[in-house]
Amino acid sequence: MKLSKSAKDQWYTIESIEHQNEDLVSRFQKLGIFPGAQIMLKRKAPLFKDPLLFLVNDSLIALTKSEAACVEIRG
Amino acid sequence: MSLIALVGLPNSGKSSLFNSLTKSKQRVANFPGITVEKRMGEFSFQDEKVDIVDLPGIYTLDVSTLDEKVTRDYIFEKIKDEKADIFTLVVDATNLKKSLYLALQLKEIGQPFVMAMNMMDQAQERGLKLDLEKLSEALGGVKIVPTVAVKNEGTSNLVQTIIEESKKQNHAAIDLPKHFQRQIKESDYIKEKFATIEKILSDVTIEKIQADSFTEKLDSIVLHPLLGPFILLAILVTMFQLLFTWSDPFMGMIEGGFESLAGLIDGLLTDGLFKSLLIDGVIAGVGGILVFLPHIVFLFVIIYFLEDFGYLGRVAFLLDFTMRKLGLPGKAVVPLLSSHACAIPGIMSARIIENHFQRMTTMMVAPLTACSARLPVYTLIIGIIIPNEQVLGFLGLPGLVLFALYTFGIASAFIISFIAKKSMTPTSPSYLLMELPPYRIPKMTTVLKNSLLKGWIFVKKAGTVILVLSVIIWGLVTFPKAPADADKPAIHYSYAASIGKTFEPIFTPLGFDWKITTALIPSFGAREVLVSAMGTVYAVDGDDTENEGFLKNLSSIMSSQYSLATLLALLVWFIFSPQCISTIAVLKKETNGYKMPLVYVVYSFALAYIFALVTFLIFS
Numbered sequence: 001m002k003l004s005k006s007a008k009d010q011w012y013t014i015e016s017i018e019h020q021n022e023d024l025v026s027r028f029q030k031l032g033i034f035p036g037a038q039i040m041l042k043r044k045a046p047l048f049k050d051p052l053l054f055l056v057n058d059s060l061i062a063l064t065k066s067e068a069a070c071v072e073i074r075g
Numbered sequence: 076m077s078l079i080a081l082v083g084l085p086n087s088g089k090s091s092l093f094n095s096l097t098k099s100k101q102r103v104a105n106f107p108g109i110t111v112e113k114r115m116g117e118f119s120f121q122d123e124k125v126d127i128v129d130l131p132g133i134y135t136l137d138v139s140t141l142d143e144k145v146t147r148d149y150i151f152e153k154i155k156d157e158k159a160d161i162f163t164l165v166v167d168a169t170n171l172k173k174s175l176y177l178a179l180q181l182k183e184i185g186q187p188f189v190m191a192m193n194m195m196d197q198a199q200e201r202g203l204k205l206d207l208e209k210l211s212e213a214l215g216g217v218k219i220v221p222t223v224a225v226k227n228e229g230t231s232n233l234v235q236t237i238i239e240e241s242k243k244q245n246h247a248a249i250d251l252p253k254h255f256q257r258q259i260k261e262s263d264y265i266k267e268k269f270a271t272i273e274k275i276l277s278d279v280t281i282e283k284i285q286a287d288s289f290t291e292k293l294d295s296i297v298l299h300p301l302l303g304p305f306i307l308l309a310i311l312v313t314m315f316q317l318l319f320t321w322s323d324p325f326m327g328m329i330e331g332g333f334e335s336l337a338g339l340i341d342g343l344l345t346d347g348l349f350k351s352l353l354i355d356g357v358i359a360g361v362g363g364i365l366v367f368l369p370h371i372v373f374l375f376v377i378i379y380f381l382e383d384f385g386y387l388g389r390v391a392f393l394l395d396f397t398m399r400k401l402g403l404p405g406k407a408v409v410p411l412l413s414s415h416a417c418a419i420p421g422i423m424s425a426r427i428i429e430n431h432f433q434r435m436t437t438m439m440v441a442p443l444t445a446c447s448a449r450l451p452v453y454t455l456i457i458g459i460i461i462p463n464e465q466v467l468g469f470l471g472l473p474g475l476v477l478f479a480l481y482t483f484g485i486a487s488a489f490i491i492s493f494i495a496k497k498s499m500t501p502t503s504p505s506y507l508l509m510e511l512p513p514y515r516i517p518k519m520t521t522v523l524k525n526s527l528l529k530g531w532i533f534v535k536k537a538g539t540v541i542l543v544l545s546v547i548i549w550g551l552v553t554f555p556k557a558p559a560d561a562d563k564p565a566i567h568y569s570y571a572a573s574i575g576k577t578f579e580p581i582f583t584p585l586g587f588d589w590k591i592t593t594a595l596i597p598s599f600g601a602r603e604v605l606v607s608a609m610g611t612v613y614a615v616d617g618d619d620t621e622n623e624g625f626l627k628n629l630s631s632i633m634s635s636q637y638s639l640a641t642l643l644a645l646l647v648w649f650i651f652s653p654q655c656i657s658t659i660a661v662l663k664k665e666t667n668g669y670k671m672p673l674v675y676v677v678y679s680f681a682l683a684y685i686f687a688l689v690t691f692l693i694f695s
Contacts, residue, residue, distance in 0.1 A: 032269075034262050061508070062392045062507055064399075
């Protein structure tokens with residue numbers, strides 16, 4: 001399942017990050033988003049429900065919906 | 076002499092530590108060849124002079140932004156700068172995992188460091204208990220000093236440790252493991268490192284840290300689906316209001332100061348060229364810009380406060396979707412809003428945007444928003460062409476037109492950025508992908524100190540350019556002198572008038588005569604000067620532009636001399652035209668070159684010309 005489709009306040013494990021852009025992948029990784037890490041959707045931005053706010057490795061990380069769609073997760 | 080280099084994650088408290096240690100002796104310079112700022116300072120410790128440099132925050136040695144590259148290049152000695160023998164890794168005790176990741180990487184490349192375990196008070200409040208000795212062992216004997224930088228606790232112990240440790244080191248070049256740069260990008264490497272960190276943490280943690288309930292609670296209000304946008308709007312409006320009310324008395328003082336200085340010189344020197352140069356050139360030019368210094372300082376007080384508090388990231392989060400559709404990131408709302416006070420701090424604050432293309436776009440469109448120096452020009456022309464009538468019984472028509480001009484300014488900024496986004500391929504894709512820091516109460520002295528430093532940078536860097544250009548403009552208006560039997564105001568005989576007459580044919584299609592084009596020249600020094608320059612050209616009695624009689628006289632002359640179409644075209648010209656020389660000087664400084672200022676001048680001139688022409692043709 002894609003991270004952008006995750007349910008609120010529920011822990012998921014990151015499976016993989018699918019993107020051709022190496023730079024984006026390495027940005028994900030340095031914020032603690034990499035295969036094996038635990039991630040939880042905390043909030044959605046008002047009005048458009050985009051961007052999304054996640055809790056990962058004790059930090060709050062904001063991602064746009066399309067950025068979150070690059071991350072494959074399992075419940 | 077010792078040198079301390081601070082490294083660490085963004086928001087780990089490096090800057091607080093830097094400020095606690097250096098007190099007042101700080102300076103800011105750019106890293107050689109690039110626009111990234113480095114902060115340096117010095118202090119004495121047990122009669123020894125210690126230099127300190129604060130490096131931009133990094134998460135890992137696998138860097139992506141310009142700021143982060145600076146830190147990596149400093150570590151790998153690619154920057155020709157004196158390098159510290161031993162680093163000081165500043166760690167946020169409330170969020171250890173990612174800091175330890177950087178610590179492990181520094182170990183891996185053989186970079187010796189001392190660890191400042193910062194924000195210990197907050198971590199303890201939230202119940203964290205660590206075995207620091209065990210942690211030090213796990214990191215191969217790295218010295219760890221607990222600190223609370225904002226309260227200056229543990230800092231002298233830290234400095235002592237750094238100095239002792241650096242005396243043990245002999246400076247050796249970093250031994251970079253083969254394939255390191257490629258390896259640190261691989262997910263297996265990262266996985267393994269984080270597994271190591273989990274193991275270390277479970278070994279050294281005596282009591283686990285509680286969740287940050289303050290941030291959680293505040294976010295549930297600030298990012299609330301309904302309340303959130305209203306709170307944002309309220310904060311932005313308040314910020315804009317404060318900017319004006321706080322700055323006002325200081326602007327008055329600066330104005331008053333320059334007036335008294337001019338008065339003093341007036342009394343001391345006999346009438347002549349030198350006196351005119353000092354009063355009409357230097358003081359009028361530099362004073363006209365320094366008057367905006369309070370705007371710059373207070374804007375940065377507000378920005379740094381919101382940033383240190385943790386709200387700026389939330390602004391980006393709230394507005395990202397909408398602003399992105401218009402080709403700008405959420406954070407661009409700060410530079411765009413502050414440009415309404417003055418484009419200079421607006422352009423300077425565009426630094427908060429990481430993406431190069433978006434930062435450039437923001438700086439290019441920021442001057443389109445109506446700055447406060449344009450207000451006198453707008454007021455003059457509106458006073459001439461718009462009858463003072465009420466609409467719907469309570470709304471003044473002039474006020475409505477003024478509001479429309481402001482709206483027109485911000486709308487055109489968005490349209491241009493939208494066109495830029497659609498027509499140009501950005502060199503680097505833009506991401507949101509950011510960490511929202513936990514909320515923290517900022518230390519006001521730090522906020523104020525950093526803002527004053529920003530103001531000083533402006534005075535120093537832009538000030539010299541402005542001084543030179545002010546003198547040139549003065550020269551154009553003053554020379555050659557009027558003949559003894561002159562029957563017209565002196566400006567009629569000047570180079571400015573010759574230039575005005577030379578360029579008149581270019582501006583004739585817009586309905587401008589040579590008198591307007593002549594007055595446009597000094598208005599490049601400061602926008603509002605157009606009003607007094609028009610007064611000079613028409614030799615209107617009384618040179619006090621605040622004087623109602625002066626404005627009334629000028630208005631009646633202009634309304635008899637110019638058609639509605641010309642005046643409207645002039646209004647439109649002022650919305651788009653290249654703004655004051657200080658704006659251009661600051662663009663040059665912030666982009667580190669002549670290309671962007673040149674692009675700005677050409678594009679804004681073209682826009683102004685086309686729109687003024689269309690306006691003139693429609694109304695004549």
